[in-house]
Amino acid sequence: MFNFHKNHRSLVIVSLLVFMGLSILIAIVPAYQMQETQPLASMQALTSQEISGLKIYTSENCMACHTQQVRNIEMDNVWGERPSLASDYYYSKMRLDLWRQSPSLLGSERTGPDLTSIGKRQPGPEWHFLHLYNPRIVVVESIMPGYPWLFEEKNENEIHDNEVTIPVPKKFLKNKNKKIVATQKAIDLVIYLQSLKQASLTQENPEPFFIPSIKKKEATNTSANSSLPDGARLYMSTCAACHQADGKGLAGAFPPLAGSKIVTDENPELLIKIILQGYDARSEYGLMPGFAEQLSDEEIAAIVNHERSSWGNKAEAVKSEDVKEIRDYINTLNQ
Amino acid sequence: MKKKFESIYDKLVVKSLTFILILFRVPSPVFGQSQPNPGTENWLTSPGVIGTIILIVIVVVIAIFILIVRLSSFIESMNKKGVVKKKMEFSEALIGLDDSEIDRILEQRKAALAFKLSGNELGSDESASDTKGVISKVTHDPENPLVDEKKKTKLNLEISDQLKKIIVWYLGASVFWLVFGTLIGQYVGMKFVWPEMDSVSWLSFGRLRPVHTNTVFWGWASMAMIGLGYYVIARTSNINLHSYKWAWRAWVLINISVLTGNILLLAGINNGGGEYREYIWPVALLFALGLIYTFLNFYKTVENRKISEIYISNWYILAGLVWTIVLVIIGYLPGYQDGLGETVIQGYYMHQGVGMWFMTFTLGLIYYYLPSTLNKPIYSYSLGVLAFWTQMLFYTLIGTHHFVFSPLPWWLQTVAIVFSAGMFIPVIAGTTNFLMTMRGSWGDISKSYVLPFFLVGVIFYFVGSTQGSLQAFRFTNFMWHFTDFNVAHSHMTMYGIITFILWACVYAILPKITGTEPRQFYVGVHFWLAFIGLFAYMISLMVGGTLKGLSWIDGEPFINSVVLMQPYWVWRAIGGSLMFISHLVFAYNFYVMVKIVKPINQEASILFKHSNV
Incomplete structure (x- = not known):
């Protein structure tokens, strides 16, 4: 019966059945399980x-x-x-x-x-x-x-x-x-x-976590010693898509930062406010979103300092405490 | 109740795979335990990276070996120039001779020239004839002074005209799809360097990429495999093919499927972007019907075989067809493919497409064509059987290694990683078997235009598969997942293994059944362009992909990784161009092999008539 060398029928049937069994075990049943997952409470169906x-x-x-x-x-x-x-x-x-x-x-x-x-x-x-x-x-x-x-x-x-x-x-x-x-x-x-955003988690869902990297942990330890993160890098990944790497912006869409009065003003308050809250005061340019949730005080300070010292801009550096002060002020206004 | 069933199911899976239990804790369906991520300072010394480098070195060594063998025969011919020099010196000495001496030598020579054989010295009046077919070609003028003259095919096989026609047409279609598919691939590769080459919707990157992959998968490799399979099945069963009509139906179905599938992809109609199942289901159904016709045809032929044993090739070929039919059905059936259900199936499908179809079927072809080319039996039948069953057990379970660290269940990822390592068993069994079969015939490599293709294919079988297992490890996933390294890996396997083996088989069988050989020079051009092209392609993307992954781990802005890839994409395009040119040469060789189909006996008699043997 199971002489595979001579019995083509049992050879084909056994390889078919074992393959199907393994497939059901490793693909179909897990697929059914994954399909049973329910959406998060904060998620909405696509329009x-x-x-x-x-x-x-x-x-x-x-x-x-x-x-x-x-x-x-x-x-x-x-x-x-x-x-x-x-x-x-x-x-x-x-x-x-x-x-x-x-x-x-x-x-x-x-x-x-x-x-x-x-x-x-x-x-x-x-x-x-x-x-x-x-x-x-x-x-x-x-x-x-x-x-x-x-x-x-x-x-x-x-x-x-x-x-x-x-x-x-x-x-x-x-x-x-x-x-x-x-x-x-x-x-x-x-x-x-x-519409592509991560839905917020409710209390029923456990907080998922990233597997931490040892290297990254050391990096955060050093940043605790009051030195700011790399502003140029943060600017590249957060701001450059619109304001461009050379700070010149894009006519008709995104305002330039090089030579901008708001950026180089002695008092950085307006600049920091715009980063935190967003800006939509000038109709010739697109809307800028607020970054209060996305960026920490240290990160905003680093970006501000990068903007105030690049592309010919020369203005004094700010500290993360300045950002914190303005953030707190905005928070009290909102309450 | 459902929850309870799920946890029972999870546990059952765990129990059935007890020996991997120690490797992971109780499975959680969403995400797993924390495992601190190793530092990346020593990435170069991680086992996956070292292993990969060693494997690449193996290929380089083999390439150097082939090159040296070829070069040594070249150098030999160079040495002959020394002989010429000696002759010059000799003739100068002749000029210096005095007249009486010259006269004496001339007289001697005259007498020698006047000597005539009576014609009976060998004691026979019979005319010379090559009754055992030892002489295959007589020439007074060697064609190629640089490398060894390749042996001509000794054996001309008589097969039915119908089967010959089927094989030629399957291979013909496959050659067409190879050229078309790699033309698209070449164009797509150039878009990385010049993204503004065109702005036509039908030629945009997203639409062309699946056209390239699906064409070379279902058009080139599948058609070539099935065509070569027809010969193996009929030959090893010692009987005519069950139905020629079914073979033609399958030919039509598969070609229509690839043609319409590609047109739909260009028009922006795809199944949802899952790799290798981009054709929508009606198109895939045509392909599946083609496979079912092929399977039934093969199965019936084996059923009616005139030999009691089923040759090992037919194990692989029949199983490859059965598994792939199941695979296509599972891949396309709805019902369990919403949400991440689709992702589980996608990992399973895309990996099995490669493993259960291309790899399994191609292994079957090697088990016939390699020993028959070497004119000796396969080294170990049992190793072939071991590799067969382990291929089925291990390959089936490893699909999810394409989704390591994704939201798929952690236990599924772990099973995939563990069995990826298990793949060492069939791979080593297969490689050993093929290399041991080739042992003792290394000298033939310089005299055969088929063996270098086999050697490269077999070496890549070991290197590509082992490297793939290493790539499934979690550390290597940090570095290589989502980068161009994956593209390098898939070309190393689908091209280095499958395509090289298929070429070997085509060159092994076609001249025997059509009676016309390709020009050996062009086969050499084909081989070296393809090999060097693949190497440039592979190495550039591996290096670039590694640097890209490291830049991501470092947290650099994403665009930096695009900028750093530019030179590597240029090299990839160069490698791709070489590969594409080699396919044009292959297409020419194919044309030469099939253009005049003349019966071999007639050719031989003409040959004998003209060469005064």
Whole structure:
């Protein structure tokens, strides 16, 4: 019966059954288990516009280069406040339609950055539109493809009031006299990207943690000795996407910091307030989000000092205590 | 109740895998225990990295070995120049001779020239004939003074015209998909260097990348494997193929599947972006039907075999087909694929696609084509059987090692890592078996255009698979996961192992059944361009990927890692170009091999007529 050398039937049946058994054990049952996970209380279902954005994300295969998973190791801390949980994917990873299954959002390669909380890192739509039209408008070194087919070229007089015009700099335009208008697809995709944030945990859920790195712990020990973190590095990862590495900003979208009066003012109060609370006072520029939750006093002080001492700016350094004072003041105002 | 079942299930899994119990604590479905992350100062000395470096060195050594063998025959020919010099000196001495001496020598020579054989010295009046087929070619003018003349195929196999046609058409389709798929790959690789090459939606990176991977997977490798498999199945069962019609149906189904799948991908219609199952289900269904036809055809042929034993190749080939059919069904069925269920299946599917389909089937092909090329039996049949069962047990369990540190259950990750190490068993068993079969025939490497492909494929089988196991370790995951290192690894295996072996098999079998050999010079060009190209590709992405991972661990701004990769992406594109050119040469060789299909006996008789033997 089990003479595999001579009995082709038992050879095929045994290899089929053992393989199926192992597959059920290692794939199907765990898959069923993972599917049973419930969403967090603070999560909401995707709106229909977010879903159509997700479908564009899928059909352009953004997951070929972008992951959406914060691993539970400390190097991934830059992509989210906490490691991703199975629950985080409850709404985003449902079957798309009859033809397409649940999108493979976790991804396997980071040719581009992780997008788990891109909605928090880059909350303004202006940045996203420019970046989608041609990533090199906002990130010079980027190798991401542009998606001009999600936009339309129009003459100025053809544009309706309810349409979104994108302030593309002249040198990125094929036809210098035309304006770039976002199609519904681009708008949906940006709305989806803006919705990408990590849901906050409620008390029922245990706080997940990063597996700490020994090296990182030493680093925090040294920063406790009143020396500030690396401002240039923080600026690059937090601010440069809009204000650019050279501090010159982007005309029509993001104001320059080089030579800015607010940045170099003797009194840094307004600058620190803008970083903490955000800014939307000037209609010619996009909205700036507040960073009070994302950055610590030390980190803000380091960024401020970098901005006040780079690109020809010369102004006095600030201390983390100054930031703390202003933060406390804002908190009392809000109460 | 459900909770209770789940915990019972978790425990059952743990118990059934008792020997790994000590390695992890009670499984938690969401995330696991804290394990402090080792410092990265000594990353170079971590076992995974050292192991990988050693493995790469092995390949370099083998490459140098092949090069030396080739060079030594070249140097030999250079030495002959010394002989020429001696002749010059001799003729100068001749000029210096005086007249009487010259006359004497001339007279002597005249007499010698006038001498004639009576024709009966060997005691026979029979005309010379090569009754045992020892002489395969007669030439007074060697073609290539640089390297050894390659042996011509000795054996011309008589197979039915129908089977020959099937094999040629399967291989023909596979060659087409190889050239097309790697053209796309080459274009995609250049986009890393020049991201603004085009701004056409159908040619954007996200859409083209799966076109490249799916074409070389389902178009090139699958078609070539099945085509080569038809010959093995019929030959080792000593009987005609069960149904030629089914073989043609499978050919049509698979090709239509790859064609429509690619067009849909270009149009932005994909299944959800999960790697290697980007084709939507109706397209995958065509492919699965093709596999089912192929399986039934192979199975029936084996069932009717005229030999009582089932040759080991057929174990691998039949099982590879059965497993892959199950795999496609599990990969596409809905019901358990929402939320992270999809991710569990994705890890399982993409790994088994490689392990249970390409690797298993290709191993089956090596077990036939390698010994038949060397004209000796496989070293150990039992090792082949051991490798077969361990391949099935271990490979099936390791899919989740693509999601280490992800929100998938920690126990699933641990099982995957442990069995990745278990893969050493089938890999070492297989490699030993192939190398021991080749032992004693190393000298043939310089005389055969097939063996270098086999040698590189077998070495990469060991190096690529072992390196993959090391890459599953948690430390190496810190450094390499999500980086270009993964891309290097997949080319090392799908190209270094699968593609090189398939080339070896094609060059081994096609000349025998068509009777036309490729020009050995072009086979050499194909080999070296592909090998050097792969090496440039692999090393650049491995080095770049490592630096990228270290920069991430260091907490540098992300864009720095993009900037630092630029030179490595350039080198990757250069390596890719060499590989692509080698495929054009291969396509030419294929054309030469199949263009004139003339019966061998006729050719031999013409040969004998013209060479006065």
